[in-house]
Amino acid sequence: MEDIEDVIGSGAPPGLRFPMIAVGMKPKKLQSRKMEDIPSLNIPGTQTIYIKTFGCSHNQSDSEYMAGQLSAYGYAINDNPEEADLWLINTCTVKSPSQSAMETLILKSKSARKPLVVAGCVPQGSKDLKELEGVSIIGVQQIDRVVEVVEETLKGHEVRLLKRSTLPALDLPKVRKNRFVEILPINVGCLGACTYCKTKHARGHLGSYTVESLVNRVRQVISGGVKEIWLSSEDTGAYGRDIGVNLPILLNAIVAELPPDRSTILRIGMTNPPFILEHLNEIAKVLCHPCVYSFLHVPVQSGSDFVLKAMNREYTVGEFKVVVDTLNQLVPGMQIATDIICGFPGETDEDFAETIKLIQEYRFPHVHISQFYPRPGTPAARMKKVPSRTVKNRSRELTSVFESFTPYHGMEGRIEKIWITETATDGIYLVGHTKGYIQVLVVAPKSMLGTSTYVKITSVGRWSVFGDVIEIPDDNICGGGDVLMGDSAIFGLSKDGSCSIEETECYACDCEERCNDMDTHKVSTNITNQEDRRINGGSSNYYSSMKHGVSLRWLISRKQKNWLGSKDGRTSGAGEKEEVSRELARFSYIDWALMGVMVLSFACAMISAILYFFIVNSS
Structure with missing residues (x-):
C-alpha cells in the first residue's frame, strides 16, 4: 500500500515555485580508480546503468523518470548490478532501516569500484552525511538533469546538484517498472510539521502541479496504454492549497478523462486527516465512481491524542474516526489502510492500549506497523525515548492483533470485476485488484495483463483472495443498465457511457441513498451500525454460492x-x-444448440445401452 522532478529553459508548468539556492559541480577525480578502469569514457550513452529504488511510490516515479531520460540518451538500464558500469541509488529517509540499506549498498559499490550517483531524499535532506563523501549526488527537484550527472560521474567527477527553482515537467521520458501503471506525482512537499518526519527536510514545502498539466499527463498515459493511474505525493489531501485549487477539483477533472469502458482506473494516494476533513463528501463521491478504486490510505499513527499532540499531527483520534466512519458510510465496499508508529517518545502503556483499541474497533485490512526510529535533525530525536525492548514488544503485540483479523471472510462465491496489471513473484498467478483494491490472484494467460475482467472468488487468504476468471455477457457490463454482482460493480455509468461524476447513477438498495446523502451529509462522530462493515471488509456478502448446471x-x-x-x-x-x-x-441460438447437442448425446447413449442389453440377452 503502499503508496518527482528541472531542465534549463522551458518545461515546468506555471505555479511550481521553489527557492533557488545553489547548483554546484566540483570536478574531482575518483581517488581509488584509474582512468582505464572507467569504461567507454569517450562515448557517452553507451554504458549500462543499475538503478536501485528505496521508499515510496513517489520515489519510484522519480526513478522511472530518471530511467526514461537515461534510456532516451542511449544508456542501457540493467537489473544486475554486477553488469552495470554505474550505480544509481534513489534513497528514502523515512526510516532508519531504509537508510541503513542505502549505506550498505554504497559500501558495496565502492568495494566493486563502480561509479556511483545517489539521488532522492537522503542527499537532499542530509547532504553532509559521511557516507556521501566522494560520490555524486542529485536532489529530488533535479532528476531531469540526471543525464548530466551520470556523464560527469563516468568521467571521474564528483557532482553535487541539490537546489533548483522549479519542478521538472511531467512529460519527461519515463520507463515504468510496470508498463500498465502510471505513478503520477501531483505535488511535492507538505504543509505539516510532524516532529518525527525527515521527509519535509528533503521534499520541502508544498508545491503543486497545475490541474491542466496533470490532466494533460493523464490523457497522454491513457493513450499510451496505461490501465492504472496512481496519484502520488507526500500528502495528496493538501494538493492545490498553494495555487488556489483543491483535491476534489483535480479529481473531478481527471475522472472526466477516464475511458467510459472502465479499462483504466484511478487510485488516490495517501492523505493525512486534517486536509480531507473539509472535503469528505466530495471525495466520497469520487471514490464511488466506477473508474476509481474505493480505497484510501489515511495514516493515524497512534490511537492516543496525547501521542498525536507530541507528534504534532494536527488532528485528534475523534477526527480520524470521522474520516473513516464517513467514508465507510458513503462509499460501498470502502477499504481504508492506515499507519501506526509504536514506541513514540513519551508513549505510555495506556497510550498504546488506546492504539490497540482503535485497530480492534475498525479491523483495518491493511495496517503498516513501524517501530519508532529517531531521525537526525528532527524534534523527536531529542525527546526521551521509550526503551527499545518495550518498542519491539509493542510492535509484536500490535502485529499479532492485526494478523488475527480475517478481512476477506465471506467473499467466497462472489463475482468481482478486477483490473490485472502484474505477475506474482511465483510466476504462476496474475495479480489483479477489485474496486476495493483487494488483491486477487488468478491463473490466467499473461495476455490478460493490462485487461479488466470478472472473476468468481474461490478462496480467501489473510493478504489476498483467489479467483477464477469467468465470462460476463456484454449486456451486463457497465453502461448496459444492469447491476453486476458484488460491491465492485454496484454503480453503472451514465446512459451516454461517460465517466463524469455528476452523471454517475447509483443502483441497488441503499446504494442510491448513500449517493444522494453525499450532498447533504453532515459529519458526525455518532455513526452507528459499522461493525458488520468492518468485519466483512466493508461490504455485504450478497452472493455466497454459485449453482451448477445453469447458464x-x-x-x-x-x-x-x-x-x-x-x-x-x-x-x-x-x-x-x-x-x-x-x-x-432470452437464450441465444448458441445456448439452444448446446442444449440440443446435450439432449442428442444423452439419447444416443440410452439407445446404445438398450441395444447392448438386447444383444447380450439374445446371445
Missing part, C-alpha cells in the same frame, strides 16, 4: 433481480417461475 447469464440476471426485488433478497415462487420463463426465452 451463467441466467444465474447472474436471476440473482440480480432477486436482490433488487425485496430487502431480504427473496422473491415469491411464482415470480421465480416467470423469471425462469423470461430468461429461457
Whole structure:
C-alpha cells in the first residue's frame, strides 16, 4: 500500500515555485580508480546503468523518470548490478532501516569500484552525511538533469546538484517498472510539521502541479496504454492549497478523462486527516465512481491524542474516526489502510492500549506497523525515548492483533470485476485488484495483463483472495443498465457511457441513498451500525454460492433481480417461475444448440445401452 522532478529553459508548468539556492559541480577525480578502469569514457550513452529504488511510490516515479531520460540518451538500464558500469541509488529517509540499506549498498559499490550517483531524499535532506563523501549526488527537484550527472560521474567527477527553482515537467521520458501503471506525482512537499518526519527536510514545502498539466499527463498515459493511474505525493489531501485549487477539483477533472469502458482506473494516494476533513463528501463521491478504486490510505499513527499532540499531527483520534466512519458510510465496499508508529517518545502503556483499541474497533485490512526510529535533525530525536525492548514488544503485540483479523471472510462465491496489471513473484498467478483494491490472484494467460475482467472468488487468504476468471455477457457490463454482482460493480455509468461524476447513477438498495446523502451529509462522530462493515471488509456478502448446471447469464440476471426485488433478497415462487420463463426465452441460438447437442448425446447413449442389453440377452 503502499503508496518527482528541472531542465534549463522551458518545461515546468506555471505555479511550481521553489527557492533557488545553489547548483554546484566540483570536478574531482575518483581517488581509488584509474582512468582505464572507467569504461567507454569517450562515448557517452553507451554504458549500462543499475538503478536501485528505496521508499515510496513517489520515489519510484522519480526513478522511472530518471530511467526514461537515461534510456532516451542511449544508456542501457540493467537489473544486475554486477553488469552495470554505474550505480544509481534513489534513497528514502523515512526510516532508519531504509537508510541503513542505502549505506550498505554504497559500501558495496565502492568495494566493486563502480561509479556511483545517489539521488532522492537522503542527499537532499542530509547532504553532509559521511557516507556521501566522494560520490555524486542529485536532489529530488533535479532528476531531469540526471543525464548530466551520470556523464560527469563516468568521467571521474564528483557532482553535487541539490537546489533548483522549479519542478521538472511531467512529460519527461519515463520507463515504468510496470508498463500498465502510471505513478503520477501531483505535488511535492507538505504543509505539516510532524516532529518525527525527515521527509519535509528533503521534499520541502508544498508545491503543486497545475490541474491542466496533470490532466494533460493523464490523457497522454491513457493513450499510451496505461490501465492504472496512481496519484502520488507526500500528502495528496493538501494538493492545490498553494495555487488556489483543491483535491476534489483535480479529481473531478481527471475522472472526466477516464475511458467510459472502465479499462483504466484511478487510485488516490495517501492523505493525512486534517486536509480531507473539509472535503469528505466530495471525495466520497469520487471514490464511488466506477473508474476509481474505493480505497484510501489515511495514516493515524497512534490511537492516543496525547501521542498525536507530541507528534504534532494536527488532528485528534475523534477526527480520524470521522474520516473513516464517513467514508465507510458513503462509499460501498470502502477499504481504508492506515499507519501506526509504536514506541513514540513519551508513549505510555495506556497510550498504546488506546492504539490497540482503535485497530480492534475498525479491523483495518491493511495496517503498516513501524517501530519508532529517531531521525537526525528532527524534534523527536531529542525527546526521551521509550526503551527499545518495550518498542519491539509493542510492535509484536500490535502485529499479532492485526494478523488475527480475517478481512476477506465471506467473499467466497462472489463475482468481482478486477483490473490485472502484474505477475506474482511465483510466476504462476496474475495479480489483479477489485474496486476495493483487494488483491486477487488468478491463473490466467499473461495476455490478460493490462485487461479488466470478472472473476468468481474461490478462496480467501489473510493478504489476498483467489479467483477464477469467468465470462460476463456484454449486456451486463457497465453502461448496459444492469447491476453486476458484488460491491465492485454496484454503480453503472451514465446512459451516454461517460465517466463524469455528476452523471454517475447509483443502483441497488441503499446504494442510491448513500449517493444522494453525499450532498447533504453532515459529519458526525455518532455513526452507528459499522461493525458488520468492518468485519466483512466493508461490504455485504450478497452472493455466497454459485449453482451448477445453469447458464451463467441466467444465474447472474436471476440473482440480480432477486436482490433488487425485496430487502431480504427473496422473491415469491411464482415470480421465480416467470423469471425462469423470461430468461429461457432470452437464450441465444448458441445456448439452444448446446442444449440440443446435450439432449442428442444423452439419447444416443440410452439407445446404445438398450441395444447392448438386447444383444447380450439374445446371445
